[in-house]
Amino acid sequence: MHIEHIAFWVQDLEGMKDFYCQFFDLTPNEKYHNPTKQFTSYFLSFPTGARLELMHRPDVAEFVGPKGMLNGLTHLAISVGSKERVDTLTEAFRAAGYEISGEPRTTGDGYYESVILDPEGNPIEITG
Structure with missing residues (x-):
């Protein structure tokens, strides 16, 4: 067994994708968009195969406080x-x-x- 991916809700999908790809050499997939749910996401892949999923939907509340x-x-x-x-x-x-x-x-x-x-x-x- 292994972790396949870990997902984050994000406010700025493009900015967060750029950050992780720039600093950690991750490779993004094509952006997924579901217009019915107003959902967009990227999977970012490490060379080892592990992935991060960055997800955005306008109705997901931003967390305010120390994460x-x-x-x-x-x-x-x-x-x-x-x-x-x-x-x-x-x-x-x-x-x-x-x-x-x-x-x-x-x-x-x-x-x-x-x-x-x-x-x-x-x-x-x-x-x-």
Whole structure:
């Protein structure tokens, strides 16, 4: 068994697609659109085959508050392969104006990681 995909409701479908594809080298599929439900989505694929699904519908309410601090899905962790890549990506996010909510460090359970917030405030752990 394995996780096939993880889905996010998003407010800015195109902006979020561009963000994840730019920084994490994901490949998007063609945009899906269901006009009856006013639903649009993209699947973004990692080279390993895992996927993220970004979904938008105008009637889905935006969450106001600190994401990742409620019961349920807390964060997404993306392994980038090395400590050096964690550091490089963290600096790329900083230079692009994204919030770094956790500076690069080795955690108590042995991960080397930083935490950034995506454009809609979702916490993303970048691990080595």
